[in-house]
Amino acid sequence: MAVVINNLSKRFGSLTAVDGLTLSVARGELFGLVGSDGAGKTTTLRMLSGVMDASDGELRVLGCSGDDLTAVQEHIGYMSQRFGLYPDLSVAENIRFYADLFGVESTERKARTERLLAFSGLAPFEGRLAGRLSGGMKQKLGLCCALIHKPELLLLDEPTNGVDPVSRRDFWKILTDLKTEGVTIVVATAYLDEAARCDRVGLLHNGQLIACGTPAELTGNDAVSLDDLVIGKIGGDPSAPLRVRELNEIPRRLVSGVEPPAVSLNQLTKRFGDFTAVDRVSLTVPRGQIFGFLGPNGAGKSTTIRMLCGILTPTSGAGRVAGFDITSQPELIKENIGYMSQRFSLYEDLTVEENIAFYAGVYRLPAAKRRERTEWVIEMAGLTDRRSSNAGQLSGGWRQRLALGCAILHEPPIVFLDEPTSGVDPLSRRKFWELIYSLAEGGVTVFVTTHYMDEAENCDRLALIYRGELIAVGTPLELKQERMRDGELPSLEDVFIGLIEERDRKGDQ
Incomplete structure (x- = not known):
């Protein structure tokens, strides 16, 4: 097992952030963590990375006791929500800094850097200072820096927040490739479509693991959606979906042109x-x-x-x-x-x-x-x-x-x-x-x-x-109808990605 957790807890004064967590992650597994805000996802990842000590319980990471992970630290990659970028360094210089930090060989470094810049869309901006990037572009640069070395265990804390669907798709292709190469990945995500791509998913709420299994096991082979499952488990009413308004339902005085x-x-x-x-x-x-x-x-x-x-x-x-x-x-x-x-x-x-x-x-x-x-x-x-x-x-x-x-x-x-x-x-x-x-x-x-x-x-x-x-x-329906094929409406994400790729092809001609 890459990760073995037994009755793990973390307290901050009177607040129990993680409460009696028991969980294991197999080597080569892609494991997703989802849950409510403040559920304990980030605290769990910090303990797995060795940057935070547990209050109680047992933890083993890559065969090493959680009491001291120094021996396996170089084999762990961790991207926090506020990944440390240097605003006065360029995109390329930030990546080079982390490549030096992780001891990436020069021959491997060039190929990995080019691949990461291409997937992230940052290649045209490699000379731009990190401090001058947009929020989403900074997030993508953080991904590049975290992935510049190939760790045995990769811990990602909501790595695609603020990242567009095209880049999210490309990022998950890279995760799939890393998994194929034997890397164990634990990823916390707020996107439940991403969680559905994981081998198994753990649902945390109030510091406790309240559900764990494959996406098919959790949803009863799609009897319910992962969204409805999570909302129901953390205290919402999944039977009350949002009602999408039609244009003719908007107050007429507001759209009549008056x-x-x-x-x-x-x-x-x-x-x-x-x-x-x-x-x-x-x-x-x-x-x-x-x-x-x-x-x-x-x-x-x-x-x-x-x-x-x-x-x-x-x-x-x-x-x-x-x-x-x-x-x-x-x-x-x-x-x-x-x-x-x-x-x-x-x-x-x-x-x-x-x-x-x-x-x-x-x-x-x-x-x-x-x-x-x-x-x-x-x-x-x-x-x-x-x-x-x-x-x-x-x-x-x-x-x-x-x-x-x-x-x-x-x-x-x-x-x-x-x-x-x-x-x-x-x-x-x-x-x-x-x-x-x-x-x-x-x-x-x-x-x-x-x-x-x-x-x-x-x-x-x-x-x-x-x-x-x-x-x-x-309207969402109009955009999907314009790209309908064989009588089937595409998803809005497919429309988004298709329009971007179509414009790219026109630009290359």
């Missing part, structure tokens, strides 16, 4: 030196729609959103948001929108109430309105019993809902959500989308980026941007 659109762009362009990040983008988003903005990492999504939010000035083209010009009226735009970034924009050392009070001050809410909206946010986020807790102590799902509450504290007509559910467990994601639906039904326009294709299915309309250009716009 009111101006929430967002309108005409040939919007942004260049940085000789690099064109956004290239002549034109689109219209009616009020009250949930509009999904998709694209690979580095495609231009974040740059577009920054222009829409009045943070970046376009190089050319025109645009209006909430009726205001993005070039001449950026401050008015900022007052009339809500924005939630990938990092949730919370102050971790402030309490829930203090974070809300801070944003209420930023939005200059009157005292009476401030009290009313504070109570609304706390109730909406389910934080009534945690209003005095520091934001940094909250699980991902709670921080996510608190960040949304702070972003819409001033009741803006438009809210921009930049990958708001990245790394959050399936139940929290479902609850978050219920909030998005309630906002849209109240007439709020929601402009959201996501790498979860099941979330993209929940949008009224979608746009796909690639290499700065808009290459597809339509």
